[in-house]
Amino acid sequence: MLQEPERTGVISVPGKRKEEEPAGLEIVELGHSFARRRVVDRVSLRVARGEVHCLVGPSGCGKTTTLRLVAGLEPVQEGRISICGRLVAEPGFAVPPERRRVGLMFQDFALFPHLSVAENVAFGLRHLDRAARERRVRELLEKVNMTDYGNAYPHTLSGGEQQRVALARALAPEPDLMLLDEAFSALDTALRTQIREEALAILREAGTATLLVTHDAEEAVRAGDVIHAMQEGRIVQSGAPAELYVRPANSFVAGFFGPVNRFRARVRSGTVATPLGEIRVARLAEGEAVEVVVRPEGIRLSRADGGSGSRARLEARRDLGPVHVVWLRLADGSRVKVRETGIVDVAVGEEVTVALDPRHLFVFPAE
Numbered sequence: 001m002l003q004e005p006e007r008t009g010v011i012s013v014p015g016k017r018k019e020e021e022p023a024g025l026e027i028v029e030l031g032h033s034f035a036r037r038r039v040v041d042r043v044s045l046r047v048a049r050g051e052v053h054c055l056v057g058p059s060g061c062g063k064t065t066t067l068r069l070v071a072g073l074e075p076v077q078e079g080r081i082s083i084c085g086r087l088v089a090e091p092g093f094a095v096p097p098e099r100r101r102v103g104l105m106f107q108d109f110a111l112f113p114h115l116s117v118a119e120n121v122a123f124g125l126r127h128l129d130r131a132a133r134e135r136r137v138r139e140l141l142e143k144v145n146m147t148d149y150g151n152a153y154p155h156t157l158s159g160g161e162q163q164r165v166a167l168a169r170a171l172a173p174e175p176d177l178m179l180l181d182e183a184f185s186a187l188d189t190a191l192r193t194q195i196r197e198e199a200l201a202i203l204r205e206a207g208t209a210t211l212l213v214t215h216d217a218e219e220a221v222r223a224g225d226v227i228h229a230m231q232e233g234r235i236v237q238s239g240a241p242a243e244l245y246v247r248p249a250n251s252f253v254a255g256f257f258g259p260v261n262r263f264r265a266r267v268r269s270g271t272v273a274t275p276l277g278e279i280r281v282a283r284l285a286e287g288e289a290v291e292v293v294v295r296p297e298g299i300r301l302s303r304a305d306g307g308s309g310s311r312a313r314l315e316a317r318r319d320l321g322p323v324h325v326v327w328l329r330l331a332d333g334s335r336v337k338v339r340e341t342g343i344v345d346v347a348v349g350e351e352v353t354v355a356l357d358p359r360h361l362f363v364f365p366a367e
């Protein structure tokens with residue numbers, strides 16, 4: 001019988017915690033409703049300068065609304081927002097967006113079409129004299145590898161180039177905080193990764209606190225020092241990417257960062273029976289309804305004559321070079337997905353023996 005893996009509720013955040021200086025962004029108990037629908041619910045987070053945090057969750061979970069509240073595009077109904085130790089919004093109080101020292105980048109690049117690249121970048125620098133402004137524009141175009149494009153107009157640029165210019169424009173007034181809302185989603189995959197990595201490297205180097213909103217779990221895992229997983233208006237877990245993968249707080253988080261197989265069951269005498277085998281659970285009450293979540297790599301296969309374990313039939317397989325993806329039909333009729341890195345010496349239609357790997361399974365109270 002399998003022992004459920006030990007889990008702690010402790011969240012560790014990577015990197016140095018710069019406790020002595022105020023956070024680049026601090027959100028405390030933020031709440032927001034449209035009509036009477038609550039779309040942001042007691043959201044709190046803290047982004048240190050030079051850190052990149054990702055707010056990630058499915059469409060409609062409240063990410064953009066959170067970002068708009070931080071940017072000052074919506075009045076705050078509940079909670080408070082501070083940027084570099086300065087209160088910028090709470091109910092009845094709001095520093096106007098242009099005085100928050102916040103840079104914004106959205107999916108549509110929103111460059112001014114009638115202005116050249118250099119004029120777009122110079123847009124937020126009207127407080128500087130002409131020589132200083134030109135110097136700063138040159139510096140910024142160099143930083144984003146667009147030195148030769150100062151006189152070009154946005155419509156003559158590729159998506160990636162427009163995105164670089166948008167970044168230079170957002171960086172020009174030296175914001176304390178950068179907000180990125182699906183900022184790279186319009187670019188094709190290879191370019192998206194490259195531009196995102198370049199942009200985040202520039203922001204980290206400048207010591208800017210960055211909050212990146214995305215519905216794309218992979219983007220969050222690749223980009224974020226810290227990830228905040230958002231579900232129905234609430235942050236359900238914050239932590240390093242690996243933490244959310246290895247110790248998900250609930251079934252939603254477990255499923256958001258990769259495919260999973262799910263089973264419903266009840267605790268009986270300290271164990272939970274699944275069609276893949278029994279799991280011993282320590283911290284759940286007798287009779288409690290649970291959801292067992294098993295990652296595809298948490299199911300081990302062997303030939304049917306390969307020893308004890310539950311039986312299943314191999315229904316389909318796809319060999320992806322180093323990894324084999326296999327679909328099994330279990331004794332109870334359910335279907336599961338398996339990822340095997342070893343050799344799968346079993347043909348479609350044959351019987352196999354299956355076993356669970358406790359490192360890749362989670363048992364949660366049923367919601």
Ligand code: ATP
Nearest residue numbers: 034035039057058059060061062063064065066215
């Ligand atoms: P997406 O990735 O699809 O933009 P999201 O996680 O960013 O989703 P929000 O845009 O914050 O989600 O929207 C949260 C909820 O609030 C949604 O159900 C949306 O329909 C609703 N909503 C957003 N803006 C308004 C508005 N101005 N008036 C009424 N409802 C709104």
